[in-house]
Amino acid sequence: MKLYNTLTKKQEEFQPIKKDQVTIYVCGPTIYDYGHIGHGRSAVNFDIIRRYFLYKGFKVNFVFNYTDIDDKIIDRAKKEKITTKQLTKKFEKIYDEDYKALNVLPPTHKPKPTEEINEIIDLIKSIEKQGCTYMLGDGLYFDVSKFKSYGKLSHQKINELQAGIRIKADENKKNFQDFALWKLSKADEPSWPSPWGPGRPGWHIECSAMSSKYLGQPFDIHGGGQDLVFPHHENEIAQSESANKKQFANYWLHNGFVEVNKEKMSKSLGNFKTMRNIFEQYDPMVIRYMIISAHYRAPIDFSNDNLEQAKNALDRIREFILNAKESKNKIDKELLDFTKKEVLISLDNDFDTPKALATIFNFIREVNKQGNGKEAYDLMIDIDKIFGLNLDKLKKDKIPEKVKELVKQREKARNDKDWAKADKLRDTIKELGFVVEDSKDGQKIKKE
Secondary structure, three states: OEEEEOOOOEEEEOOOOEOOEEEEEEOOOEOOOOOEHHHHHHHHHHHHHHHHHHHOOOEEEEEEOOEOOOHHHHHHHHHHOOOHHHHHHHHHHHHHHHHHHOOOOOOOEOOOHHHOHHHHHHHHHHHHHOOOEEEEOOEEEEOHHHOOOOOOOOOOOHHHOOOOOOOOOOOOOOOOOOEEEEEEOOOOOOOEOOOOOOEEEOHHHHHHHHHHHHHOOOEEEEEEEHHHHHHHHHHHHHHHHHHHOOOOEEEEEEEOOEEEOOEEOOHHHOOOOEHHHHHHHOOHHHHHHHHHOOOOOOOEEOOHHHHHHHHHHHHHHHHHHHHHHHOEOOOOHHHHHHHHHHHHHHHHEOOOHHHHHHHHHHHHHHHHHHOOEHHHHHHHHHHHHHHOOOHHHOOOOOOOHHHHHHHHHHHHHHHOOOHHHHHHHHHHHHHOOEEEEEEOOEEEEEEO
16 A cells, blocks of 8 residues: 655555554644535545555554644633633534534544643653753743754755744744744743743644554544645644654655635635535535545645536435345456455555546446346445445435325326426426436436
8 A cells, every 4th residue: 555655755565563553643724613525535535544554454553633722722821701611612613523424434532632741741741851852931842952953744845944833923932933832821820830931732732642552653544634734743743752752653644635625615705615604505424525526636626617527426326225125136256356456456546536436437337237236235335434425325206195196197207298288297297206217227216
């Protein structure tokens, strides 16, 4: 199996630290607002990766964190006149529900920084012992000049680096890229006691402490969105490797950006889409299908056209599955074996889901020529252990007798070439919540 490693900028053969075990840490959201489709994309991409390792027989320790303390959380809690804990509990539940709707497996561990303060403080102490910190009026900072490999993940030289969104220029800092390990709290902010004064963790130190606690150091795979490469993941490496004097993670995987109608998603452009916005219009499995129809490292465009294409493609798979389940035809074993082999080859090549899906549609076309069969159903259900589209839960829609009768009447009207009556009957059927489609095999009825 080959993975593209952001750290080395090339595909590498995957070698786990322990045989038959994989350790994965994925950076989760800051839980102060509804999750957007970018959060959904990252969760689904890494869920597929996790599922594939499980399918291949690995035991997977999968850690996915929620950040439950930072400036945005504090500001929103103040506006809503509630505690930060009340705010984050509310949105933790919402994220959990949204990820469940997308059929994302629950993580092995779901740590939150407010519950890991002791581990965070201990890690900062270790960094301090290495002489990599200094104190300013607002907190304890990491001195990036003390870590000679700084910039190795983002492949930038230290004097060319640009500060990230959460790093503000401070003329008192030794280097522009230095970042807070521990932020001293103001009087009206949540705080925890520490050797540096009452305060709270910086953003980057949280993930270093939590990943090391639950996975050790080094661990196999660190994942997240491309927007996290710098500064977040760069800073995780600097502080973790300074403290422990060994590699932090062996492979770095990053999913691509999300656009909406070919524009960057942002609130200022008015195209900001939450997961719940999309779920109101589309089945979450359509969203999941659309995400896996693009390579995890490629950008993805959430446009209405692409969503409709995903819906139609998934409908085709679902119809094939339902027909296969009830058929007693035999399927050519060579075709079954070839299809499974090609799907696995694609996924072994840096989780190439689009190519795997292309193989599946070639299979559907060939099987439809042969006449569908239960063996095709079994293969598709087996492959869906990786894709997680809930194909094993499909049931044929129960068609009311009234609808069946209207369909018969419509078929007669079409045979009589009474197109006006046929159209009227189709509209009546639609009012009852069903769609009738004309095909070379006759009329097909499905729930709208």
